[in-house]
Amino acid sequence: MAINEYEIYNLKHERGSFMQSLLWSEVKNKWKSETAVVRDSCGNVTAGAQILVRKLPLVPYSFMYIPRGPLWDGENPQSFCELFKKIEALAKKHRCFCLRADPQIDETDTASIELLKSLGFLHRSDRVGYENTQCRENYVLFIRGRSQEEIFGSLRPKCRYNIRLAERKGVECRFYGEEMTEVFYRLLRETAQRDGFEIRSREYYERLLRTFGENAKLCISSKDGEALSAAIYLKYGNRATYLVGASSNSHREYMPNYLMQWTMIKQAVSSGVEIYDFGGIPYYYDENHRNFGVYRFKRQFSGEIVTYAGEFEYIFSKRFYNLGKHFI
Secondary structure (H helix, E strand, O other), X not given: OHHHHHHHHHHHOOOOOHHHOHHHHHHOOOOEEEEEEEEOOOOOEEEXXXXXXXXXXXXXXXXXXXXXXXXXXXXXXXXXXXXXXXXXXXXXXXXXXXXXXXXXXXXXXXXXXXXXXXXXXXXXXXXXXXXOOOOOEEEEEEOOOXXXXXXXXXXXXXXXXXXXXXXXXXXXXXEEOHHHHHHHHHHHHHHHHHHXXXXXXXXXXXXXXXXXXXXXXXXXXXXXXXXXXXXXXXXXXXXXXXXXXXXXXXXXXXXXHHHHHHHHHHHHHHHOOOEEEEEEOOOOOOOOOOOHHHHHHHHHHOOEEEEEOOOEEEEOOHHHHHHHHHHO
């Protein structure tokens, strides 16, 4: 019962995330999963976390991670303090030497940041050069109460032109399920080779699509039967997310990525979510960085930069931390 209640709490929470869904623990099947919740006197959940647990190799210790969590009611910080006691008990159960968390709180939310610090969490994102597990900077489009026409009109002129160009050139964009994973993965391998980054296994993406069912789709643009770009679109709670994208080396002049993003935005509007999340924009502030092009593309859709507070760590075993941190 507590687990089902927490899923509902996460779905409705303003900071809820698919990474705090119980479904995410099925995707991350190499980790164990624990769920902790706190209720008020009426039995309503007021704080909770889904915690991923991974045992380290060769040693009797484990590492705990709360992706995009924990969640708590801001007006009742005491509920988070009670939640942390339950997390501590789970850490003892699993012989955890360190807990990492990256709640989806804004960098300006000093009350939440200080609450975490008051319990002994170290704000690792304060460190210069610290690499976060999840990108701190996201590009988001607030779509609540806006029509497709209003949103399209707000896009940068070049963006609107490229969307129309793709349509004029005969590019089509549609949603598919797990059956098109092979096409998506072929484009992803091509993109990874071109841009120099590592990718997960094909089975991982198949499991993600299968686990989230109708809320996870492949968006694929094509021309004359040839796939030109593809992405995973994931709807959860009040947010739709552009999760992973890929594109062909061929026919980039047809601007398929612009039409693909616009297709996903339209889907998000029709589904009634509040936010379309373009995902991370690492190093958006450095025009000379090789990742700046990610931001240059996404900003064409006239969204906003959101910077989260980043990662927090709680060290349960200082003696083992210096050795164990190299495994996480």
